[in-house]
Amino acid sequence: MDFLPVPEINRNLSHPDEGSLQKEKSINSPLIGTGGKKREMNIMNHATDFSKLHASDLLPARDGEKWTEQFLLAVVDVLLNYIKKTFDGKSKVLDFHYPHQLLEGLEGFNLELSDQPESLEQILVDCRDTLKYGVKTGHPCFFNQLSSGLDIVGLAGEWLTATANTNMFTFEIAPVFIIMEEIILKKMYKIVGWGESEADGIFCPGGSISNLYSLLVARYKYFPEVKTKGMMALPNIVLFVSEHSHYSLEKASAVLGIGTDNVIAVKCDERGKMIPSDLEAKILEARKEGHFPLYVCATAGTTVYGAFDPLAEVADICEKYGLWMHVDAAWGGGLLMSKKHSFKLCGIERANSITWNPHKMMGVPLQCSTILIQEKGLLYACNQLSAGYLFQPDKQYDVAYDTGDKTIQCGRHVDIFKLWLIWKAKGTCGFELQINKCLDLAQYLYRNLKTRENFQLVLDAEPEHTNVCFWYIPQSLQKIQNKTELSRKLHQVAPKIKSQLMEEGTTMVSYQPYGDKVNFFRMVLSNPATKKSDIDFLIEEIERLGKDL
Amino acid sequence: MDFLPVPEINRNLSHPDEGSLQKEKSINSPLIGTGGKKREMNIMNHATDFSKLHASDLLPARDGEKWTEQFLLAVVDVLLNYIKKTFDGKSKVLDFHYPHQLLEGLEGFNLELSDQPESLEQILVDCRDTLKYGVKTGHPCFFNQLSSGLDIVGLAGEWLTATANTNMFTFEIAPVFIIMEEIILKKMYKIVGWGESEADGIFCPGGSISNLYSLLVARYKYFPEVKTKGMMALPNIVLFVSEHSHYSLEKASAVLGIGTDNVIAVKCDERGKMIPSDLEAKILEARKEGHFPLYVCATAGTTVYGAFDPLAEVADICEKYGLWMHVDAAWGGGLLMSKKHSFKLCGIERANSITWNPHKMMGVPLQCSTILIQEKGLLYACNQLSAGYLFQPDKQYDVAYDTGDKTIQCGRHVDIFKLWLIWKAKGTCGFELQINKCLDLAQYLYRNLKTRENFQLVLDAEPEHTNVCFWYIPQSLQKIQNKTELSRKLHQVAPKIKSQLMEEGTTMVSYQPYGDKVNFFRMVLSNPATKKSDIDFLIEEIERLGKDL
Structure with missing residues (x-):
């Protein structure tokens, strides 16, 4: 079942020492040759000669079923080989090359595209090379990002999602996924401490977009006229984030036409936690200057220090001054799943909105990010435009399940299934x-x-x-x-x-x-x-x- | 290699008649039983008993390699079976059920989640059922959306993308994909008629977000102070879209704080094409009322009629009055690949920005959408915030390849590989x-x-x-x-x-x-x-x- 084995560096995990760390040897197996011309392959121990096959031989081609199966199994063989290496502590995390090297093309791996089709054999080699020159984010020694690991059930979920190749805008074309999203969101409301039938939420492409949603919905809640009249109709709104908060709040302010100058930084203590007294002082100061304090973002798990802001104290202040409270728990939200650690997010149930990324601490493959809103109906009211050509009201089923008009997107990728499947498993x-x-x-x-x-x-x-x-x-x-x-x-x-x-x-x-x-x-x-x-x-x-x- | 075959309706494609159309028979094969309790399976002709295995037996578990391989191959078997049915004209496009039926659970398919793990056998059955109750968007008789079909090479690309499980924000963790994005974007600039080294672009989650980018960047180009000071610092900007344009422009206006009232609809002729004289009249009217005409969105391939706006005439007007010209070619952009049909987009090379979704007419799996900007550097200037913890300037490679700060996202899904692989193939x-x-x-x-x-x-x-x-x-x-x-x-x-x-x-x-x-x-x-x-x-x-x- 091996596919063009690549020599590995020899790393002994239990007793790593300098001597055992050697530069990886030349990668070019004699089987590959140069320039992508002559190759032999031994995939799945069958005799399919992919050098004579092309994409046009695959389904929907007549008699394409057999080649489709053979080709996809050969791809899976490449992937399985990669998966094994990913989990093998003795393999390298990456095989680094500079941008110009990749642009110029490495031996047998030419990224340029041509007018004419390549053989399926070349496609398989390209698949292998793409993985070879990438980064094994699932490797036990990959510590570079908040999201790492390769969950096998989640991976299976992604393979299925890709095969289903559908879109979350309507129940009509994604019935099962729409219901799964509802079920999981309700589960998340409950874990957060909200009533499951009163809250609302959506899966969206990443934590930055989740944070953008929170600010968008907060602005709409206080000033629904913003949707039709724009920021011109509003007083000078300001928002408060801690010095250690994620930069996406500033980004969202720029996008939403609020402006980064209206994002006021609240001081943190030496551990990176927002100082509530400074928040209160900044709110009062802003009021005095004639600004309208609208929104506070507290962070549960900051990007650099992993700090948890004092949510209950922030909630008190938001309540006192009538501000929207958002909790960016993109990174820390996972701790809600742990009886031992969930106390660190105590007070999160008082938030008006929450960002929580299952693709980080819960180990779900990328992307899987949510925005949760405590008040039901807001998300829809804020975003809906009722385009008749997508959201027909005269369908045979309850069109409340057509979630597309709750979002700022039109098409929306299916990010729910992998999470649902992992949760089941x-x-x-x-x-x-x-x-x-x-x-x-x-x-x-x-x-x-x-x-x-x-x-x-x-x-x-x-x-x-x-x-x-x-x-x-x-x-x-x-x-x-x-x-x-x-x-x-x-x-x-x-x-x-x-x-x-x-x-x-x-x-x-x-x-x-x-x-x-x-x-x-x-x-x-x-x-x-x-x-x-x-x-x-x-x-x-x-x-x-x-x-x- | 068959996995729990499901009886199919008997549809004769060449002579379909009422008689041959029967309701699908009861789906529950005797192999499945009820309640998800007792099942027999015959996957890949091996004897693995998945009923005794759980997610915890898979990698990174010790000795998890074998089970991981067996499990993933069993999943692939489910997927292959589905793929065959997708392309089989005799199979149904969908097996419709109402939301409440899915919520209550269909026989053997219970969507609720529990505290305790399920066996891998149940997971496999769930995978099969998820596909069974979904919609075959790749079926030759699925005509419901602008994106349809199931490209096998693209699918392989998505499987690999999921396995690589990385993120587009930096070259550091997605070196190959970042370079592929650069190569493909340059190809697209060239096809559009732009100089490849002068333009800019990014892949983003769907055409609505692409359109949002165009408006965001246009606003920044005319009023760079908006980034820090917000809409308050700007005159009353207005934009122009045709009556037949996509609703995402209105949505973007609401999000960006411009307001939907400031989106002015331009009349279309009976074919759904924008009437240039009406555009010009509306621009003059807006000026007279003291508004600042900023932006025009012309559509190349409208959603309902598939109409192409007269791009060259729109470009003349934009030039005359100094407006940003965006072309929403989400749906029509694919025609640029055809020597026979590309004339319909004549004038697109004069656009300041273009939305083009390869996941529609080019048949790439969802999602795959681009925003192309004619002026290099704008996208970065508009969006960058230089968060030090993600975009360190002191790396060993040229950090211009860290594209993350060009976007409104932080993490960005890898949408490029499937397109690259299809293009190769x-x-x-x-x-x-x-x-x-x-x-x-x-x-x-x-x-x-x-x-x-x-x-x-x-x-x-x-x-x-x-x-x-x-x-x-x-x-x-x-x-x-x-x-x-x-x-x-x-x-x-x-x-x-x-x-x-x-x-x-x-x-x-x-x-x-x-x-x-x-x-x-x-x-x-x-x-x-x-x-x-x-x-x-x-x-x-x-x-x-x-x-x-």
């Missing part, structure tokens, strides 16, 4: 298990780093989420007395190590400067495949590559 | 062939309907796109003299027939009222699997179900 308790595990690992990393001389934690406090932020300080920097020089040099350490990690392809972790802090590593965990040994490996890799800097 | 000429074929079929339908007494065409003119709009007029209505009564009765005909078509599951076609016209059928063709006999079948189905109304 794991049960609510399955999410809890994997989330608790990731949080335990974060604690393990934190405690481990605390004991190491060359590492310094950005926050000396047990992590609330899986974010662990730290500097690596090479020996040579430890002697530097001049603070400016130290900062300047320390700022360069993380990018240098990261670039080296990527070129060797052994692991990926994010870094950034933040506020007055120079570049530091931000470790996040959301992949159930990650083990303690992978975390040890990351630490040792950073030491290996950083010690002589 | 078919070549540019492959798109041309399939598009020409669809247009030929539309002409065939039009000419066919013209000869039939019971059908009346909404437009008595050869179709420019694949839209063919018509009424079916049952015998009983042909005698009615009173126009009001005739209208009232005719208005009910299409919904009744459509509802019957869906309940029998034989074909799906859209209908709507439009302007002063009562409900009529809108036929559209974009599926390369459709043949003349499928079109004949649609006509005969409508006659069969409508003749006694």
